[in-house]
Amino acid sequence: MTALDIELQSVTKSYGAVPVVRDLSLSVPRGEFVSILGPSGCGKTTTLNMIAGFASPSSGDIRIRGKSQVRVSPEHRNIGLVFQNYALFPHMTVAENVGFGLKMRKVPKIEVAGRIAEALESVHLLGYAERYPRELSGGQQQRVALARAIAPRPSVLLLDEPLSNLDLKLREAMRIELKEIQAALGMTFVYVTHDQEEAMAMSDRIVVMWGGEIAQEGRPGEIYRNPKSRFVADFIGRSNLIPFSSWKASLHGTEVMLDHSGLTLISAKKKVTPETGFICIRPENLHLMTEADALSASVNRLSGRLRRIVDLGAQLELTVELAPGLSVAHVLTSSQADDLPELGAVLHMVVAPEDVQLLSH
Known part of the structure; x- marks a missing residue:
């Protein structure tokens, strides 16, 4: 049977x-x-x-x-x-x-x-x-x-x-x-x-x-x-989906250049195909740091201006502008609200290479 x-x-x-x-x-x-x-x-x-x-x-x-x-x-x-x-x-x-x-x-x-x-x-x-x-x-x-x-x-x-x-x-x-x-x-x-x-x-x-x-x-x-495509990453949970224009192999995995920003990030993933064209970062995998601590991080430092805060009760959803036309979402627990700066202030973040997914279209 x-x-x-x-x-x-x-x-x-x-x-x-x-x-x-x-x-x-x-x-x-x-x-x-x-x-x-x-x-x-x-x-x-x-x-x-x-x-x-x-x-x-x-x-x-x-x-x-x-x-x-x-x-x-x-x-x-x-x-x-x-x-x-x-x-x-x-x-x-x-x-x-x-x-x-x-x-x-x-x-x-x-x-x-x-x-x-x-x-x-x-x-x-x-x-x-x-x-x-x-x-x-x-x-x-x-x-x-x-x-x-x-x-x-x-x-x-x-x-x-x-x-x-x-x-x-x-x-x-x-x-x-x-x-x-x-x-x-x-x-x-x-x-x-x-x-x-x-x-x-x-x-x-x-x-x-x-x-x-x-x-x-x-x-x-x-x-x-581990979503396999842009569609799955977007449909399952909240994602920061960012297109990249070029890539090259690096010591830590794959280095990608984000479209129209001059910013680069390193993904621990090494498999890149002609269909690959996006990175995915879950909002909870971005980590706020002081400027000094961010500068000491070896890879994947990001800085941007705090443009919006949405209070969802248990969580706060932040929108951080990294470059003109390029923003990312980040989530914090409500207990961290007292440590946030004013809107327009510069925030510093890092993301681990293993949390930068490479996705197909």
């Missing part, structure tokens, strides 16, 4: 002459929480719909637990589905909503009550069986939708932006609950979202899509620290 719950093998989906998903291959091991992340129109929902059976691939194969699903209808794929609009029946109780899928699958009546209780217990709603959806909060309704999806004990659960209708605080709470539920069930979750924070908080692995293709996949921290 295969250890993979889902396999997409060279899957392409076109509508007429327009390809929406291009030659996509993806394997999802059993019990993994995978998020498919990307902007609107990148092909992530189409990919989910093909796994669910709501759309057929133009070419390629989709396998669930080793068996091809291309000619299998959605109701026979043994998958659970959770959508952003919940789709609860308002005239049914919580228990009746959760049991609906079981009845459609003709689960023996003697089993139904136990399955409903089991599903509600897994989402912490065991005492809500006789309530109606209108008597529940948005988060509770979402958990009912989740219970309904897992009650039939599917092989995998597909979730299409299920938290997008919730307010920020509730979304953050539900992220934690969803991950805890998934871990307790040991079930494979495939989660589609455009929210990178959501994906980072919950996923074992993130698949970043762009233009119908996989731009990068890996563990959240790995993608954040």
Whole structure:
């Protein structure tokens, strides 16, 4: 028996002459929480719909637990589905909503009550069986939708932006609950979202899509620290993305000249290709220093004028102008606010060569 719950093998989906998903291959091991992340129109929902059976691939194969699903209808794929609009029946109780899928699958009546209780217990709603959806909060309704999806004990659960209708605080709470539920069930979750924070908080692995293709996949921290392209660096977290005009090998790695500024920086990365044209520095990897300490640093000294301070509560976001038309963002904790100079003052910073990423366009 295969250890993979889902396999997409060279899957392409076109509508007429327009390809929406291009030659996509993806394997999802059993019990993994995978998020498919990307902007609107990148092909992530189409990919989910093909796994669910709501759309057929133009070419390629989709396998669930080793068996091809291309000619299998959605109701026979043994998958659970959770959508952003919940789709609860308002005239049914919580228990009746959760049991609906079981009845459609003709689960023996003697089993139904136990399955409903089991599903509600897994989402912490065991005492809500006789309530109606209108008597529940948005988060509770979402958990009912989740219970309904897992009650039939599917092989995998597909979730299409299920938290997008919730307010920020509730979304953050539900992220934690969803991950805890998934871990307790040991079930494979495939989660589609455009929210990178959501994906980072919950996923074992993130698949970043762009233009119908996989731009990068890996563990959240790995993608954040080592983006492969300008798009991924810009989409995952906050980045300082700066084009460079020329480069040369140096003792410490690769020295690049930043466009239109005369400034140079050294990256510890040594692989430069014709497609490489940007550096990426995460704002937290710029370190403020006194002028004396900055001058004593051997490489990657930067100086510029403080042009803006945005107070985000726990953090301060600074904009520092290094040269005309070239500014970088830097973040500090709010506890460091008292040490900041006035706007227009010169700040001195350093960045380690290993924190200067070289990226393709």
